[in-house]
Amino acid sequence: MSTVLLQVSNLSKTYKDKNYWFNRKCVSALEPISFDIMPHKTLAIVGETGSGKSTIAKLLVGAELPTTGDIRLNGQTLAPGNFKQRCQHIRMIFQDSGTTLNPSLTIEQLLDEPLQLNTKLDEVERNQLIRETLQKVGLLADHMSFYPHMFSGGQKQRISLARAIILKPQVIILDEALAALDPSLRSQMINLLLDLQQQMGLAFILISHNLGIVRHFSDEMMVMCEGAVLEFGKTNDILKKPKHKYTKKLIMSQRFQLLNR
Amino acid sequence: MNLIDIRNLSIELKTASKPIFAVDRVNLTMKEGEVRGLVGESGSGKSLLAQAIVGVLDEKWRVDADRFHWRGNDLMRLSPAERKAIITKDVAMIFQEPMACLDPTTSIGEQLEEAVDAEQLTGFFWQKRQQRKQAAINLLHKVGIKQHEVCVKSFPHQLTDALCQRVMIAMALARRPMLLIADEPTAAMESTNQGQIFRLLASLNQLKNMSILLISHDLENVTHWTNTITVMYSGQFVEAGTTEQIFNQPYHPYTRALVDSSPRANRMIPNKSRLMTLPGSIPILQHLPIGCRLGPRCPRAQQKCVHAPKIKNFHSHQVSCHFPLKDSYS
Ligand SMILES: Nc1ncnc2c1ncn2[C@@H]1O[C@H](COP(=O)(O)OP(=O)(O)OP(=O)(O)O)[C@@H](O)[C@H]1O
Ligand SMILES: Nc1ncnc2c1ncn2[C@@H]1O[C@H](COP(=O)(O)OP(=O)(O)OP(=O)(O)O)[C@@H](O)[C@H]1O
Ligand code: SF4
Ligand SMILES: [Mg+2]
Ligand SMILES: [Mg+2]
Numbered sequence: 001m002s003t004v005l006l007q008v009s010n011l012s013k014t015y016k017d018k019n020y021w022f023n024r025k026c027v028s029a030l031e032p033i034s035f036d037i038m039p040h041k042t043l044a045i046v047g048e049t050g051s052g053k054s055t056i057a058k059l060l061v062g063a064e065l066p067t068t069g070d071i072r073l074n075g076q077t078l079a080p081g082n083f084k085q086r087c088q089h090i091r092m093i094f095q096d097s098g099t100t101l102n103p104s105l106t107i108e109q110l111l112d113e114p115l116q117l118n119t120k121l122d123e124v125e126r127n128q129l130i131r132e133t134l135q136k137v138g139l140l141a142d143h144m145s146f147y148p149h150m151f152s153g154g155q156k157q158r159i160s161l162a163r164a165i166i167l168k169p170q171v172i173i174l175d176e177a178l179a180a181l182d183p184s185l186r187s188q189m190i191n192l193l194l195d196l197q198q199q200m201g202l203a204f205i206l207i208s209h210n211l212g213i214v215r216h217f218s219d220e221m222m223v224m225c226e227g228a229v230l231e232f233g234k235t236n237d238i239l240k241k242p243k244h245k246y247t248k249k250l251i252m253s254q255r256f257q258l259l260n261r
Numbered sequence: 262m263n264l265i266d267i268r269n270l271s272i273e274l275k276t277a278s279k280p281i282f283a284v285d286r287v288n289l290t291m292k293e294g295e296v297r298g299l300v301g302e303s304g305s306g307k308s309l310l311a312q313a314i315v316g317v318l319d320e321k322w323r324v325d326a327d328r329f330h331w332r333g334n335d336l337m338r339l340s341p342a343e344r345k346a347i348i349t350k351d352v353a354m355i356f357q358e359p360m361a362c363l364d365p366t367t368s369i370g371e372q373l374e375e376a377v378d379a380e381q382l383t384g385f386f387w388q389k390r391q392q393r394k395q396a397a398i399n400l401l402h403k404v405g406i407k408q409h410e411v412c413v414k415s416f417p418h419q420l421t422d423a424l425c426q427r428v429m430i431a432m433a434l435a436r437r438p439m440l441l442i443a444d445e446p447t448a449a450m451e452s453t454n455q456g457q458i459f460r461l462l463a464s465l466n467q468l469k470n471m472s473i474l475l476i477s478h479d480l481e482n483v484t485h486w487t488n489t490i491t492v493m494y495s496g497q498f499v500e501a502g503t504t505e506q507i508f509n510q511p512y513h514p515y516t517r518a519l520v521d522s523s524p525r526a527n528r529m530i531p532n533k534s535r536l537m538t539l540p541g542s543i544p545i546l547q548h549l550p551i552g553c554r555l556g557p558r559c560p561r562a563q564q565k566c567v568h569a570p571k572i573k574n575f576h577s578h579q580v581s582c583h584f585p586l587k588d589s590y591s
């Protein structure tokens with residue numbers, strides 16, 4: 001029995017609506033939720049627009065402060081202000097990560113940046129680590145001197161993945177990171193992520209609209225609606241026997257498109 | 262009679278050195294009332310081909326074709342102005358970014374009224390104004406927007422993506438086209454909204470007998486809605502046939518890989534096992550391989566593939582490959 005990697009308890013978030021000065025209205029983006037993730041496991045989060053999926057991601061990486069609740073990594077509570085500890089262990093890949101790479105830096109400089117900020121490695125060690133990481137994501141050490149515009153969309157995704165794993169994180173959050181990719185690139189990326197999970201024991205949190213990917217990739221899933229968790233359990237169980245009407249509708253709307261042929 | 266019949270259409274990027282064929286001898290035929298999917302990876306030239314058909318490419322590009330027939334008329338023999346007149350009357354296109362194509366400073370109502378065809382109006386100018394208003398509202402009803410009062414008054418940025426796309430479709434319908442070209446109409450939409458737009462297009466096809474060319478990078482996404490599919494890769498024609506032929510018995514190694522890599526095809530394989538996929542990625546225009554452009558990524562490639570393959574026809578299932586997978590199904 002392995003130990004829990006990430007333990008989230010009672011996490012919630014309310015936004016104050018700035019448009020109302022008097023009688024400030026509060027928007028509850030996330031009702032209190034709790035879940036655990038083991039190493040080597042993937043948790044998928046599905047739900048329609050505005051259901052609070054990205055809010056969970058932002059709270060976990062520390063881009064927003066939670067209203068209540070706490071997050072423990074390996075049993076240690078993550079302090080709200082301690083950004084450095086967090087961004088070493090929990091990393092996030094966005095949907096358009098390819099375009100968020102700084103175009104004026106070479107790949108080596110791009111990958112060196114987080115190392116300089118977060119580790120005490122010297123130049124030779126850093127260089128070595130960059131080489132190893134590029135190899136892991138299926139790129140060559142020769143690519144170090146290239147600029148982002150010299151890569152195709154899929155290769156850019158690999159670079160942002162390299163950037164995400166170079167600090168040896170334990171959790172990676174994929175917020176719609178696969179949605180915009182072409183099917184063949186998407187499959188390549190999924191294979192790569194699965195390989196990395198096997199090798200490094202990474203846990204993934206996968207936020208996705210595509211139930212096909214969720215089914216293939218995740219161990220557990222969470223269905224969200226208006227900030228609350230409707231269902232939470234093994235992916236296979238939920239997809240086979242959805243309990244909630246909303247989940248059924250979600251599955252039907254995709255099955256209708258996918259399976260009727 | 263074929264609605265549109267295009268043979269060997271090429272689109273060339275004019276450069277100082279050697280010309281680059283961004284689209285290289287592609288065929289496309291459509292019958293009246295048909296819904297055809299045009300599928301290929303990002304960068305395979307789908308939008309270019311569509312823009313070439315409606316004639317909106319700028320002078321950077323040169324379009325050439327062996328045959329370009331529209332309802333039996335040979336458009337190649339007409340002057341550009343005559344061609345344009347025919348095409349703008351009968352063909353409408355929804356472009357890839359709906360938000361970018363609507364004027365952000367004008368209300369939806371005004372933009373729709375402007376799009377209404379003057380030929381549909383009768384009477385004096387004050388009557389025409391009223392008719393225009395009514396026509397705009399009718400168009401909104403046609404695309405399933407019931408609260409037309411709110412919609413007419415709002416500006417593009419106030420609408421959601423799905424609503425914007427409906428408005429775009431409404432504007433495309435204003436001229437009562439025979440062919441609607443929809444370039445990635447549901448990109449960046451979640452599946453419930455995607456379903457709405459596809460259902461709307463399907464109903465327009467059924468009720469108005471309007472033909473639709475549905476462009477998408479995701480084969481799986483469109484198969485439910487199309488009668489026939491044309492696949493492109495890196496500017497070259499890959500395969501065309503009925504949706505069943507393409508999805509159940511693809512003859513081309515590229516189509517095979519597309520079908521195999523979709524999560525649906527992987528429903529049967531165990532959770533977390535590796536998916537089937539081709540290595541590498543689509544070449545950039547400046548470094549196109551010679552011959553069959555899939556060559557460097559193709560599992561069946563042989564020496565012969567440095568020459569571009571000719572199109573083979575098996576019972577109206579067309580494939581462009583030296584070594585099609587025809588015999589692997591029996
Ligand atoms: N900075 C903010 N201020 C106020 N409200 C916010 C803020 N960020 C998000 N919200 C609200 O919180 C709710 C949840 O948003 P969230 O971004 O988590 O949705 P989501 O599930 O990620 O949706 P999508 O599928 O569109 O990405 C939404 O109703 C949103 O309007
Ligand atoms: N204005 C332009 N100048 C130079 N090259 C261009 C231009 N527009 C498109 N291209 C190139 O032409 C090729 C085909 O582009 P096109 O936009 O038709 O692709 P697409 O199949 O529509 O892709 P997507 O799914 O991303 O829309 C690409 O390699 C692209 O880089
Ligand atoms: S022609 Fe050759 S390289 Fe091209 S798809 Fe066929 S086998 Fe592959
Ligand atoms: Mg989100
Ligand atoms: Mg396009």
